[in-house]
Amino acid sequence: MNDVIKQYIVEKEPYYHSVTDEVALYEAAYSVRMPMMLKGPTGCGKTRFVEYMAWKLQKPLITVACNEDMTASDLVGRFLLDANGTRWQDGPLALAARYGAICYLDEVVEARQDTTVVIHPLTDNRRVLPLEKKGELINAHPDFQLVISYNPGYQSLMKDLKQSTKQRFGALDFNYPSHDIETEIVTHEGGVSADIADKLVSIAERARNLKGHGLDEGISTRMLVYGASLIAKGVDPKDACRVTLVRPITDDPDMRDALDAAVTTFF
Numbered sequence: 001m002n003d004v005i006k007q008y009i010v011e012k013e014p015y016y017h018s019v020t021d022e023v024a025l026y027e028a029a030y031s032v033r034m035p036m037m038l039k040g041p042t043g044c045g046k047t048r049f050v051e052y053m054a055w056k057l058q059k060p061l062i063t064v065a066c067n068e069d070m071t072a073s074d075l076v077g078r079f080l081l082d083a084n085g086t087r088w089q090d091g092p093l094a095l096a097a098r099y100g101a102i103c104y105l106d107e108v109v110e111a112r113q114d115t116t117v118v119i120h121p122l123t124d125n126r127r128v129l130p131l132e133k134k135g136e137l138i139n140a141h142p143d144f145q146l147v148i149s150y151n152p153g154y155q156s157l158m159k160d161l162k163q164s165t166k167q168r169f170g171a172l173d174f175n176y177p178s179h180d181i182e183t184e185i186v187t188h189e190g191g192v193s194a195d196i197a198d199k200l201v202s203i204a205e206r207a208r209n210l211k212g213h214g215l216d217e218g219i220s221t222r223m224l225v226y227g228a229s230l231i232a233k234g235v236d237p238k239d240a241c242r243v244t245l246v247r248p249i250t251d252d253p254d255m256r257d258a259l260d261a262a263v264t265t266f267f
């Protein structure tokens with residue numbers, strides 16, 4: 001394997017608790033190098049899943065957190081000026097395509113429209129990435145795969161992937177895990193007892209019922225792990241819940257009261 005890409009190998013097995021058959025489905029998709037879309041709310045395990053899969057498949061993983069200022073050049077690369085003149089620097093997508101990594105574009109819908117143009121020829125049978133400024137066409141390495149994440153809750157008509165983009169991907173649905181699995185995850189990741197984790201998950205379940213009734217998004221597994229990690233450090237559970245579960249998610253006083261009530265039911 002090329003030295004440039006070696007640093008992106010996931011050395012240690014990431015902790016990932018599977019939820020259904022997503023591991024087998026992803027393996028099958030990777031075996032035919034199908035571009036994949038991981039759909040689901042924030043903090044429900046999509047990034048951890050792709051890290052785990054990269055480790056399992058022993059393929060390097062290059063992750064890009066997309067944002068609205070991101071341009072196609074940020075993905076593809078650009079000429080840099082240094083003491084010796086100009087030199088080309090591959091962007092993360094070019095690196096992955098050239099040397100054979102899994103490239104994970106987190107929340108690609110946030111990026112500007114011109115970025116979707118560059119992923120199109122990579123995600124059909126051409127599997128090429130044109131570096132227009134450099135005048136080069138990269139034929140993707142056989143190990144290359146593109147994975148994107150997509151949060152259906154955030155999309156509006158103004159900002160969504162076009163059908164011509166969506167239809168280039170296979171998709172896996174993610175959601176908050178079932179009560180027992182989420183309890184195991186919070187126990188493991190947060191370093192608390194199963195009893196405490198169980199209470200945190202129960203609070204989240206109540207809050208998730210408020211989604212669409214005052215809350216835009218549910219309390220995520222990530223937030224529960226944060227809460228657990230404060231409790232594991234000796235913070236009073238009620239305070240830990242306020243800091244990690246209630247305050248970040250809403251400023252609405254009525255919603256905060258409703259969430260506080262859920263916290264006091266369990267702690």
Ligand SMILES: Nc1ncnc2c1ncn2[C@@H]1O[C@H](COP(=O)(O)OP(=O)(O)OP(=O)(O)O)[C@@H](O)[C@H]1O
Nearest residue numbers: 015016017042043044045046047048189221222225
């Ligand atoms: N199935 C799971 N197995 C192990 N850990 C999990 C799982 N689901 C969630 N987690 C925990 O929740 C945290 C957040 O998950 P992750 O970062 O994968 O979310 P995400 O869906 O990628 O969020 P975002 O869309 O905001 O990037 C992880 O760091 C991990 O601690």
